[in-house]
Amino acid sequence: MKKVAILQSNYIPWKGYFDIIAAVDEFILYDDVQFTTRDWRNRNKIKVNGQLQWLTIPVNHSRSDRICDVKVSFGDWNIKHWKTLQMSYGRASAFRDTAEFVGEMYQSARSAYLSEINTEFIRAISDFLGIGTRITRSSDYSYGGDKSEKLLALCKAAGADCYLSGPAARSYLDESLFEKENIKVEWMDYSGYPEYTQMDSLFEHGVSILDLIFNTGNSAGSFMKFVKPTANIAKLTVQC
Numbered sequence: 001m002k003k004v005a006i007l008q009s010n011y012i013p014w015k016g017y018f019d020i021i022a023a024v025d026e027f028i029l030y031d032d033v034q035f036t037t038r039d040w041r042n043r044n045k046i047k048v049n050g051q052l053q054w055l056t057i058p059v060n061h062s063r064s065d066r067i068c069d070v071k072v073s074f075g076d077w078n079i080k081h082w083k084t085l086q087m088s089y090g091r092a093s094a095f096r097d098t099a100e101f102v103g104e105m106y107q108s109a110r111s112a113y114l115s116e117i118n119t120e121f122i123r124a125i126s127d128f129l130g131i132g133t134r135i136t137r138s139s140d141y142s143y144g145g146d147k148s149e150k151l152l153a154l155c156k157a158a159g160a161d162c163y164l165s166g167p168a169a170r171s172y173l174d175e176s177l178f179e180k181e182n183i184k185v186e187w188m189d190y191s192g193y194p195e196y197t198q199m200d201s202l203f204e205h206g207v208s209i210l211d212l213i214f215n216t217g218n219s220a221g222s223f224m225k226f227v228k229p230t231a232n233i234a235k236l237t238v239q240c
Contacts, residue, residue, distance in 0.1 A: 003186075004160035006030050006138070006151055009067060009118035010040040011057055012125075012208040015224050016190045021122070022131045022226035023188070024164050028154060029122070031068040031115040032139045035061050042070070042114055044208040048088045050201030055081055055208070059114055068115040068139055082106040085210065092199055094217030101128060102210065125209055129220060129227050148174040155183055164188060196223045 005024040009031050010017060021027045035041060043056035058074040082103060089095050105124050111117050115137075123135055136158075143153040151173070155163050162184040165173060175185045195203045196216050212220050221227035 001161040002026065002159055003162040003164055004028060004155055004158050005164040005188075006154060007166065008033065008036075008041065009115050009122065010044065011042050011114075011118055012044045012055070012121060012210055013040065014044070014206055015193070015209050015212055015220075016188070017122075018126065018129060018131065018209055019224050019226045020164060020166065020188050021126055021133050021135070022129070022224070024133060026134045026136060026158055026160075028141075028158060029115070029119055029135065029137045030154075031119075031137050032066050034063075035065045035067045035070050037061075041067060041118075045204075045206065046085065046088055046208050047198060047200065047204065047211060048084075050199070052204060052207070053088075055084060057081075057114060057117065068113065068137075070114040071112050072114060072117070078106045078109040085214075089199070089211075089214040092214040093197065094219075095214050097217045098213050102213070125213075128213070129224075131227060147172065148177050152177050152181060152183070156181065162186060193225070194223050 003024040004026045005020045006028045007017065007020065007030060009029045042059050043054050045052050046055050057072060057077050059070050060073045061070045085102065105121060109117050109120065111120070119137065126133065126135065138154055141154060141157040143150065143157045145153040151163070160183055163178060164186045166188050167190065170187065173185070178185050193205055196212065198204065198211065198215055212223060216223060219229050221229035
């Protein structure tokens with residue numbers, strides 16, 4: 001049975017995003033749909049001096065732009081973000097062990113397109129976590145439809161027998177369409193995550209995966225559902 005998940009590309013997503021990747025055989029980045037503002041496409045949360053702060057990639061876009069069409073508007077955003085992360089997490093328990101990997105990831109982020117940057121980061125972080133799932137993009141496939149029909153068509157194009165969805169889609173996904181095509185629908189459960197040691201203030205689950213990596217290093221999988229702790233932190237080459 002082939003299990004597939006489909007999510008829009010996010011910038012340095014939270015741990016639940018990577019658990020969905022780890023739980024399936026193929027993860028499809030839904031990058032040929034409309035770009036949404038004030039969302040997770042080009043920003044995510046980190047902890048700075050005990051407070052939540054947005055880390056945002058500046059972009060140029062119009063209402064009709066797809067995610068894959070959106071371009072970065074400030075060329076040195078990656079340098080600025082890496083400096084912010086160094087200042088915010090320099091005292092974290094595993095920062096010394098993980099700084100080289102994260103720093104190289106940011107230094108290699110030279111694409112002008114947001115979706116390409118997100119894809120590079122998601123693949124690199126998945127490799128770091130030991131996730132072997134195949135990661136593709138919806139624009140790699142030929143498919144049509146609208147809303148639920150579009151997701152179904154993409155699942156069929158990928159040869160899926162099972163579709164793993166995030167819980168937010170319960171409000172709009174038409175499961176009966178999938179049942180007619182003998183594709184099982186499963187729902188991701190984000191409850192029950194254990195806490196780990198964060199710097200300062202109250203614990204916050206909904207922050208970027210980088211918070212978990214800087215604080216726990218190769219033990220990150222111990223605080224996730226479908227990822228196993230890695231034996232060693234290896235030096236990874238970021239593919240551009």
